[in-house]
Amino acid sequence: MALSGRCRGHGGSPPQRPLRVPAGLRGLMLAVVLAALMSSLASIFASASALFTLDVYRRLRPRATPRHLLIAGRLWVVAMVGLSLAWLPVVQAARGGQLFDYIQAVASYLAPPVAAVFFLAIFVPRVNEPGAFWGLLGGLGLGLARLVPELALGTGTCGTPGRCPAFVCGLHYLHFAALLFLATGLIVIGVSLCFPPIPRQHLHRLVFSLRHSREPRIDLDREAPAGGPGALQLQDVEAEPAGQGAEPDGQGAEPAGQGAEPDGAGGVAKPPAPPPEDPVWSRVVDINALVLMAVAAFLWGYFA
Secondary structure: OOOOHHHOOHHHOOOOOOOOOOHHHHHHHHHHHHHHHHHHHHHHHHHHHHHHHHHHHHHHOOOOOHHHHHHHHHHHHHHHHHHHHHOHHHHHHHHOOOHHHHHHHHHHHHHHHHHHHHHHHHHOOOOOHHHHHHHHHHHHHHHHHHHHHHHHHOOEOOOOEOOOOHHHHOOOHHHHHHHHHHHHHHHHHHHHOOOOOOOHHHOOOOOHHHOOOOOOOOOOOOOOOOOOHHHOOOOOOOOOOOOOOOOOOOOOOOOOOOOOOEOOOOOOEOOOOOOOOOHHHHHHHHHHHHHHHHHHHHHHHHHO
């Protein structure tokens, strides 16, 4: 049986024998991988238990005691462990039993839409809620279009090729993740341009271009009080207008030099000036981020 293209070496020759790692270093790397896997599973089970107990079960049983909720959460974790064990044949069919490869592949099909929405929301102020919603929905659909056939048909191994068509499963999952990131970004920007932008007063210090803004930021979910928009408080600054909360004898009033200062128009507190940033350490952090991103991009492309 002829080997597939990804199983052959350069020039069609059989793959070379891999280098053997020393026994001690092999055990250390295995311990590291198992520790990372156990930590990931523990966090997933704990988060899933909290979501089910607080968002689903407590709505079904509003009078449940804390002990009752604790028992329900533990039983849900046991059910998820059983479901995970029943899912092992699917893992074996999808990636030939390579658990770590399977985890990375599934993350490459589901995580890029979330990363694209967060990236654009920080660096592109024009992104709005409809764009983020349809971007997540479209990216999830594209990821499932690759994940479902791969799980149902299997990608196979070098000895036993899978039944998944090459035009669906032929592209490496890391390359597919990069294309999914770009596709989700295009959907987010395209849909956002079809709807009104978010007013600038809601974006101060939330996007990269307005990170040094001193203007007050108004929460999108906060309704305007009867006094009109001028009476809105800052979301990120806890300050009271002058005279509010003061006792009759003048005690309890905040000194004028402390906290945020009210402006002269409507009594809206202005945010305090951000602490000064050391330019030396700022450059060190920026250079470190660029180096790490370059190394990650190289490893991503090389091993894919």
